[in-house]
Amino acid sequence: MSLGSLRGRLLVATPPLTDPNFDRTVVLLLEHNDDGAVGVVVNRPSGTTLADALPDWHPHAAPPAVAFIGGPVATDALIGVARLDGAGPGGELFTPLFLNLGTVDLGGDPLELPGLVSVRVFAGYAGWAPGQLESELEAGAWVSLEAETSDAFVGDPAGLWRAVLARQGGELAVLARLYPDDPSLN
Numbered sequence: 001m002s003l004g005s006l007r008g009r010l011l012v013a014t015p016p017l018t019d020p021n022f023d024r025t026v027v028l029l030l031e032h033n034d035d036g037a038v039g040v041v042v043n044r045p046s047g048t049t050l051a052d053a054l055p056d057w058h059p060h061a062a063p064p065a066v067a068f069i070g071g072p073v074a075t076d077a078l079i080g081v082a083r084l085d086g087a088g089p090g091g092e093l094f095t096p097l098f099l100n101l102g103t104v105d106l107g108g109d110p111l112e113l114p115g116l117v118s119v120r121v122f123a124g125y126a127g128w129a130p131g132q133l134e135s136e137l138e139a140g141a142w143v144s145l146e147a148e149t150s151d152a153f154v155g156d157p158a159g160l161w162r163a164v165l166a167r168q169g170g171e172l173a174v175l176a177r178l179y180p181d182d183p184s185l186n
Contacts, residue, residue: 006032008098011142012164021072024124024161027126028152037133040070040079041123042152043160050121062118064152070122079122080104081152085115101149118153
């Protein structure tokens with residue numbers, strides 16, 4: 001299966017995906033090319049506040065101001081995703097993803113990031129080897145959908161899986177409404 005790059009899109013786990021690392025997850029793809037794919041799970045908050053982990057970035061954190069569990073790979077690595085106000089290019093700390101959303105160098109000073117609106121920090125990431133994501137998409141484990149800048153900063157991360165599916169309409173909206181939290185109750 002040959003796809004163009006899915007960089008900047010969402011991967012939404014479908015019910016057949018039984019890996020507990022990804023059950024009902026929404027992943028923002030930060031990179032997708034011939035070498036594989038990398039993304040962060042945007043709907044799994046942890047209990048670690050940014051005030052403890054990154055005090056300089058904490059005032060800029062989108063609520064809830066905690067680190068999110070970005071995925072099962074390199075869980076000690078921190079990845080920042082930032083939203084800018086659109087007034088400028090974001091400077092050297094910012095790598096654009098789409099519109100006013102991009103990754104940010106958390107080793108820098110947030111005051112050096114012009115137009116910073118909010119940041120979300122992820123511990124770890126989700127990664128796919130070359131061709132692996134394409135195979136999982138073909139098997140129906142994921143649905144690739146257009147991302148909105150607000151998806152990475154949603155205030156109700158637990159409701160994001162249903163919300164993203166519901167806004168698609170059709171069969172995906174039905175899935176969001178009807179798929180029980182515990183499939184054994186079906």
